[in-house]
Amino acid sequence: MKKQSVFIEGAISPEFIANAIAKHQSKHTIGGHNIFLGQVRADEIDHKNVAAIEFTAYEDMALEQIAAIREKAFKTFDLTCMHIYHSLGKVQAGDICFFVFVSAKHSKELYAATEYLVNIIKKKVPIFGKEIFEDSSHQWKTNTN
Amino acid sequence: MITIKYFGMLAEQAQCKQEQLDLKSLTLKELIKDITEKHNMNTLPFHVAVNQKLVQESEDQALQLHDEIAFLPPFAGG
Numbered sequence: 001m002k003k004q005s006v007f008i009e010g011a012i013s014p015e016f017i018a019n020a021i022a023k024h025q026s027k028h029t030i031g032g033h034n035i036f037l038g039q040v041r042a043d044e045i046d047h048k049n050v051a052a053i054e055f056t057a058y059e060d061m062a063l064e065q066i067a068a069i070r071e072k073a074f075k076t077f078d079l080t081c082m083h084i085y086h087s088l089g090k091v092q093a094g095d096i097c098f099f100v101f102v103s104a105k106h107s108k109e110l111y112a113a114t115e116y117l118v119n120i121i122k123k124k125v126p127i128f129g130k131e132i133f134e135d136s137s138h139q140w141k142t143n144t145n
Numbered sequence: 146m147i148t149i150k151y152f153g154m155l156a157e158q159a160q161c162k163q164e165q166l167d168l169k170s171l172t173l174k175e176l177i178k179d180i181t182e183k184h185n186m187n188t189l190p191f192h193v194a195v196n197q198k199l200v201q202e203s204e205d206q207a208l209q210l211h212d213e214i215a216f217l218p219p220f221a222g223g
Binding site for chain 1: 150152153154194197198215217218219220221222223
């Protein structure tokens, strides 16, 4: 299985996302794209606001899992392209930490594929998040779904 | 030697990200018991992966030389 690059140090910039879109302009079988962007929330917990999340991952296992997820998604949905990016390291509230980008001939497949990918990555990929508050204290993030 | 890896809150609790142990013909269950006691991790939620594959809580297996055992806290990607 070919392992695509997934992890990006720090926030995923709007320029990176724009470039990813631009790179697909030469692929003329594509009729539509769908994008999901995960953004760090400044959640208020016990009267303190989350200032940033510091992400770590069990990278070897995460890349294996994502390769398997990609293979399954390509079999399930009629997609032309699929790109998955996730931040490692510190990402400030308001910045983008997760970027799922799927392209297909027709729009129908794109919504279902995006939802599938976002949900399964949250559930199956060993990525961990330390929520850092404005006073530098922290707690560990847990996905609720 | 086997390699033990800790992530997130478990690395914080164990105060290390990785350690190596002699195999000592332990089974996986025995190793998990030893590790949770050693690092006082009994009350923390975690899953265990052997060589990058998650194992069920009820599963036991003999450990092999060069196995990589990872203690993984709840996932938080996305």
